[in-house]
Amino acid sequence: MVEQQDLKYAVVGKFSHGMPSIAFLRTAIPKQCSLKAEVNIGLLHNRHVLIRCSIEEDYVNLMSRPNFWIKENSKSFLMRTFKWDIWFTPEEETSMAVIWLSFPNLPPNFYVPSILFSIASAVGKPIAIDAATLNKTRPSCARVKVEADLLQEHPQKYNIQIMNGEEMETISYKIRYDFLPKYCSTCMLQGHDLQGCWKEHPELQPERRLDGDGTVAVAAKGKITNPTPLPTNPSHQHPNPKPLPTATNPTQEWTTVTHKRKYQNQQKQPLESLENTIPMTEIVNPANLNIGNNPPSSKQPLLT
Known part of the structure; x- marks a missing residue:
């Protein structure tokens, strides 16, 4: 068992x-990220x-x-945040992310934490x-707000079953x-x-300029094709242009280096259906739904 003392809320x-510098970040991150309580900040890697x-x-919040x-001062540095876990390595980013879910048209009588968390648990950890x-x-x-795995498929709908007397009604809502x-x-x-991965699809890479006279090389299907001249405006040229290095072999093959890691080529887990039925073990009593002074209803919601 791996101890995670003081790392429950690590980012x-x-x-x-x-x-x-790390000394500056220790004072800047709490202020500029609007953190309310004490935080401990240390250098994990040269960029982390x-x-x-x-x-x-x-x-x-983070x-x-x-x-x-x-x-x-006058500089701004981009910082992205990820959930820390025991498998952290500098070369990889975790597949876990915090996302917002919206449930449009859900009746307000279901706006109860236990019910909303039950629905959201179909996507991730509420x-x-x-x-x-x-x-x-x-x-x-x-x-x-939930913590979800980006490698998993996520349901697009959920069903709520409501007891109407002796009959069970099923209503579908979107996520x-x-x-x-x-x-x-x-x-x-x-x-x-x-x-959209350039390693998997080299043909998606954008055009790359090779020199300063408007000549570019187009990256397509893992090869550098013959340079294609672009129209230039003489008035826009520098009076003493410095030549830039050009490709010596315009058809040179690229070498792709791959590394086996824990997420390597892991595909999203398919769902038989993107319509999900939310499980719940007991019938929710309408009296506990915090719906004010509305008269009691014979319909008792059951999340299944």
Whole structure:
């Protein structure tokens, strides 16, 4: 068994394009990321810091946004956040992410934490419910924050079964994902999937300029094709242009290097149906649904 003392609310901050000193980050991250309680920040790798939060609210706050801009004087440094786990390696990004789920048209009498968490558990681990849902100030849509695995398929619908006297009625509702990051199991990175991976599909790489006179080389199907001249405007040329290096062999094959890692080529787990029925072990009593002074109904909701 692996001990995870003081790491329950641990977050990895990744700086891909330079980073300030760790001494500056220890004071800047709590202020600029609006953290409320004490945090412990240390250097994990040359581009990664480990942020150990002391309360769940700060952990959720860090994980809920795709990135933060840490400002030092006139410079801004992009920091992305990921859930820390015992399998962390600097070359890989975790497939776990915190996402918001929306349940449009769900009746307000279901705006109860136990029911909403039961529905959201079909996607991932429920973390929080937004204030408008708890206060019922936006009865058109309920929102729940969950921690989900991006390598898994996610249901698009869920069913609620309601007892109407002796009969069982089934009503289907949609699940809307406010923002669902993509994950590539080849690169082990968030931000793109296998369909948009340059390693899997070299033909998707953009055109690359080779020199300064408008000549470009097009990357297609793993080869550099013959340079294609582009029209140039003489008035835009530098009076003393410096030549840039050009490709010596325009048909040189590329060499692709792959590494076997824990997520290597792992495909999303298919579902037999993207319509999910939410399990619940007992009938929910309408008297406990916090629906004010509404008269009791003979319909008792049952989540199955």
